[in-house]
Amino acid sequence: MTQACILIVEDEPLVREVLAAVLADDAYRLEFATCGEEALTIATELRPDLILLDIMMPGMNGYEVCRRIRLAPDLAPIPILMLTALDDAASRLEGINAGADDFLSKPFDRAELCARVRTIVRLNRYRKLIEEKERFLRLAEMLPHGIVLLDADGRIRFANPALAGLLRLSRVEDLLGQDFMVLLAPGHDGLVKACIDDLREDATGFRDVEAMLKRSDDSSFPVAIDGVRYPAMSEPLIQLVVRDTTEQREYLAALEREAYQQRSAGAAYLATVQRMEGRSRQLLETQEFERRMLARELHDEIGQQLGALKLHLRVLGRGTDNAQQVSRLAECLEIVDATIGAIRNRALELRPSMLDDFGLQAALDWYCSRQAERSGASIEVVLDGLEERPLPDVETACFRIVQEAVNNALRHGESHHIEIGLSSLGQQIALRVQDDGRGFIAPSVLATTARGAGFGISSMRERAELLGGNFSITSTPGVGTLVEAMIPLS
Structure with missing residues (x-):
């Protein structure tokens, strides 16, 4: 405090x-x-x-x-x-x-x-705490996505009202102490459990794991789950963000039906594809906006709430001579400190503010140095000929492609060295991410991606192609992986 x-x-x-x-x-x-x-x-x-x-x-x-x-x-x-x-x-x-x-x-x-x-x-400090607590409760009630904290045994230590609403529960308290895996529909707990187990060993986190959750009436609905591990706690805690993807799936299914009908009729196929691309770009822009707003809310609102809580815990510590209470207050302060750090890290991972404020090079330098510190790998960034900042859409696409490629190289490829290069070639940006990881059989993985699996590779390809660019990935088992993209500057 x-x-x-x-x-x-x-x-x-x-x-x-x-x-x-x-x-x-x-x-x-x-x-x-x-x-x-x-x-x-x-x-x-x-x-x-x-x-x-x-x-x-x-x-x-x-x-x-x-x-x-x-x-x-x-x-x-x-x-x-x-x-x-x-x-x-x-x-x-x-x-x-x-x-x-x-x-x-x-x-x-x-x-x-x-x-x-x-x-x-x-x-005065008590008054501030009451005000901050009220603001925090209002924010928690307004968040559209479910937020949950799991302890080392996978049991729910905290859940917000949005998650209870998704599950059609009348009280958040009904979730506390439950094993999170029992909320998953049969057959959908294996992948989520594996990702959470990996997260306890690998602090880089996971994104957009698809699963089905069970409601209180035994009906199921699709969700996408993001996970992150708190880096320093007296006991390990895992934070999950649960997003209902029912409307997104219905929307994409409607687009697929519309495209099929157009193909069957042999009319306006190109117009449908262009419309789908426009919608995809809109979805990406909406996703970036939501990430920016959620990062700001986490940092500005919840971060300030926890800061006020920390101040009052220290005041309570100075007001007692009971050794047991002092020890428990010290543990509480440790948890608050770690939570503040985790929220700050999560906010930066959702949308690094330096990407908007200082540009692509600053954001890449920050992200890669952070990943290198976490993983122990050597990550080198070289930018050549980018004296002027590209358009915001181009910067965002380049950053997200690098972010996905580096995450894959560290998490799946177990890479020790990664080289990232961005250079200006006329009216295009050439992007290269080369790693020395385990590699994979590229044709097999790309075929799986074409059938709808492998969201990461599809996301990188879509970001490049929606801006009129192209994307390729080359990999050989035991040699490493090369990700390349050419993106127009305008």
């Missing part, structure tokens, strides 16, 4: 020194301002937990500073304790009208000052 920040606004150096000495024993972070303007600037920047505000100052007095803070929406909730040599009722009434929360007359009693500061800081 971070230290509580107190802003002391006092123009007299001696009084500032006394206040600093009095509050030193409580380990606050103390910041100082010598005038009203400086106080407003520091308050805007730091958002302190409490402002100790002198009334009698040259220039802008304490009443005016207080009024301006209360008029600023971002600063208005900050508690203000006025320190004043004025002890008459009119002065206190003016302070109340300006928005002060409490008063302390000079000369002040040191014990009383410390007690009032501790009380105000504690109440």
Whole structure:
């Protein structure tokens, strides 16, 4: 938990020194301002937990500073304790009208000052926790996808309302403690269990594993499951994101029926294919948008909630001498720290912000250095002739193709060295991903992909071809794999 920040606004150096000495024993972070303007600037920047505000100052007095803070929406909730040599009722009434929360007359009693500061800081932090908790609950209720955390035995430790809704359960509590595998329809638990078992050994995670879940009425529905492992916990936890794909499957099935009818009639076949490609591009764009929004929600909302929870756990730890409670609070803090790190990592994996902010090279450098650190493999990135940033669609396609190729090389190919090259050839980008992994029999795998399996290769090919480019993959058992794509810049 971070230290509580107190802003002391006092123009007299001696009084500032006394206040600093009095509050030193409580380990606050103390910041100082010598005038009203400086106080407003520091308050805007730091958002302190409490402002100790002198009334009698040259220039802008304490009443005016207080009024301006209360008029600023971002600063208005900050508690203000006025320190004043004025002890008459009119002065206190003016302070109340300006928005002060409490008063302390000079000369002040040191014990009383410390007690009032501790009380105000504690109440302010409790208020913040309540507000953050309410925001978190609203976010959890609004998320459209199911979120679940599994312990080492595969039992559900946390589930959000969306997952209960997908399963047609009236209470989230009905899921807690259950083995997640019992929610899967017969014949669909093997692949999911294998992916989760692999995830306990390999932290790179998995995406879009298709399965069928059982509802409370024994009906089944299709889902796609993403998984990620928390990197540092007192016990291993697995996070799964469960997405209902019923509408997506129905939509794709409708497109297939429409295309079949067009082929059977021998009319407008090309128009149908073009329409399907347009829809596929729209699906990819929608997927990237959803990933960007979910990453932002994870980082901004849930991350802040957990940060507030961490602060209050530390406050609770300082308020007890019970060794068992202190030990349990320490374990809770460890879990919160690991969860914050995992959410930050998951948000970056969903949609790295540097891809939008700084471009393809920055995003690839970040992703590859991260994968190299996780796997121990050597990953080299070389960009040649890309002085200007490509269009956003081209950057996204290149990044996702590299991401899928590197993930396959590490997870399935057990590669030790990967070379990634992007270069500008006229009006096209040439992309190459070469690894020294186990390789595979390319014709067999590509034939399987053509029949609808192997989503990763299909996804890479589709991203390239939807932008008017081409894609190829070459592999030999024991030699490695080469992924190549040519994508137009415009």
